[in-house]
Amino acid sequence: MNPQNKILKAQQPWIGPRGRIGVVLPSTNIGVEYDCQRIIPPGVTWHFARFFVAQPDLSSDDMFLAFIEEIRKTIPDAVRDIMTCEPSYIMMGMSAETFWGGLEGNAEFEARLREGLGPHIGLTSGAAALKASLDAFGARRVAALTPYQSVGDDQVRRFLEESGYEVTNVVGLKCDTATSIAHTPPREVIDVILNQLDGDGVDAIVQAGTNLSTQDIFPALEMQLGKPLIPINVATIWHALRAQGIVDRIYGRGLLLERF
Numbered sequence: 001m002n003p004q005n006k007i008l009k010a011q012q013p014w015i016g017p018r019g020r021i022g023v024v025l026p027s028t029n030i031g032v033e034y035d036c037q038r039i040i041p042p043g044v045t046w047h048f049a050r051f052f053v054a055q056p057d058l059s060s061d062d063m064f065l066a067f068i069e070e071i072r073k074t075i076p077d078a079v080r081d082i083m084t085c086e087p088s089y090i091m092m093g094m095s096a097e098t099f100w101g102g103l104e105g106n107a108e109f110e111a112r113l114r115e116g117l118g119p120h121i122g123l124t125s126g127a128a129a130l131k132a133s134l135d136a137f138g139a140r141r142v143a144a145l146t147p148y149q150s151v152g153d154d155q156v157r158r159f160l161e162e163s164g165y166e167v168t169n170v171v172g173l174k175c176d177t178a179t180s181i182a183h184t185p186p187r188e189v190i191d192v193i194l195n196q197l198d199g200d201g202v203d204a205i206v207q208a209g210t211n212l213s214t215q216d217i218f219p220a221l222e223m224q225l226g227k228p229l230i231p232i233n234v235a236t237i238w239h240a241l242r243a244q245g246i247v248d249r250i251y252g253r254g255l256l257l258e259r260f
Contacts, residue, residue, distance in 0.1 A: 018043030019244045022082035025093030026071065028053045028178040031213035032093035035233035038215065039257070041241065041248045048093075049082035051075045056178040061151040067178065068097060079116050090117060091240040095126035095208045095232050096148065099155040102162040122243050126232045129239035130206050131163045133230045136260045139203035144170045145192055147181040147209035156208050171196050173212075181211040189214060193221055193229070204228045206235075219254045228255050 013020065018041070025032045027050040036046040051074040057063040071094070082090065090113070092098060098106055106127045114123060134142060142165045144156050153172040160167050171192050175181045189212070197205050205225075207214050210233055218229040231254070238256050241248070250257040 016043065016045035016088070018246055019089060019241070020045050020047060020085070020087045021240050021244075022085065022087030022090045023048045023093045024075065024078045024082060024090065025050055025210065026053045026178060027051065028056050029093065029211045030182050031211040032233055035213050035215050035231070036093075036237060039234075039237050039250060039253055041246055041250065044241070044246060047082065047085050047087055049078040051078035053178055057176070058147075058149060058178055058181075059176045061149050064096075064149045064151050068100065071097060075113075076116060079113055083116065083118075083121075087121070089122045089124070089240055089244055091124045091236050092126060093210050093233070093236070095210050096152055096155070098125040098127040099152075099159045099208065101155070102158045105155075106159065122240075124236050124240040124243060126208070126210065126236055127159050129235040130208070130230060130232055131159075132239055133228075133235040133256055134163075134165065134204055134206065136256070137204055137228050139165065139228070141166045141168055141201055141203045143168045143197040143199075143202050143205045145189065145197060145205065145207045145212075146170065146172045147175040147184065147212045148172045149174055152208075160206075168199060168202055169197055175209075178211065181209055182213070184212055186217050190217060190221065193225075198225055198227075202227065204230060206230045206232070208232050210236075215253055219252060222255055230254070230256055 055066050055070040110125055153170045157167050157170045214231040215234050222229050234254055
């Protein structure tokens with residue numbers, strides 16, 4: 001064998017040969033890793049980088065805005081760090097900032113991140129993944145669940161409406177901190193879905209807030225209600241996999257991964 005061919009062969013990845021996905025998430029978040037670790041197609045690996053959250057208080061609109069301002073300072077460092085493991089793709093494991101400013105704000109957010117990625121690394125953001133998921137189902141009238149205060153709910157509504165959907169309702173759980181989002185009881189989520197968000201004219205229900213893991217309860221609710229319920233973590237996982245040509249159908253984690 002040519003010595004140069006030996007070197008090239010040695011450089012071929014045997015860990016994550018189908019995809020090494022770098023996931024950028026808040027330091028307060030436990031939901032993203034939990035959800036990723038339950039959806040691992042053969043030959044795919046997840047690699048996590050946390051950006052520091054200096055201000056986790058979300059107890060009011062003002063504190064929520066302060067949270068957004070603080071994470072804007074630390075997200076670029078996490079993106080820089082994860083690139084050193086040579087991922088094949090980047091997935092953002094946070095959502096509030098990706099909705100901010102509607103469609104234009106999301107595009108600007110992604111453009112800022114891509115400056116540090118290079119021309120050959122793709123990127124999935126939460127808001128864009130939810131839009132792609134809704135488009136896959138052909139949904140037009142949607143409702144949304146968030147863990148946010150009203151100021152965050154307004155941004156989710158704005159993004160969805162600018163994307164062309166009729167938004168029937170947005171319900172925010174108004175969680176006190178970025179960490180406490182993960183401790184939301186499933187019964188609280190189910191109650192909001194059944195009593196405040198679902199309706200005969202609703203085509204699909206989406207959930208924002210990546211620290212609110214709902215993939216364990218949404219598949220059963222989909223069967224009960226007969227419509228797609230899309231957690232943002234499942235949407236970003238689906239979007240990142242499909243963007244790399246990984247089209248495995250995954251069952252038991254919701255209609256999105258089963259059908260598209």
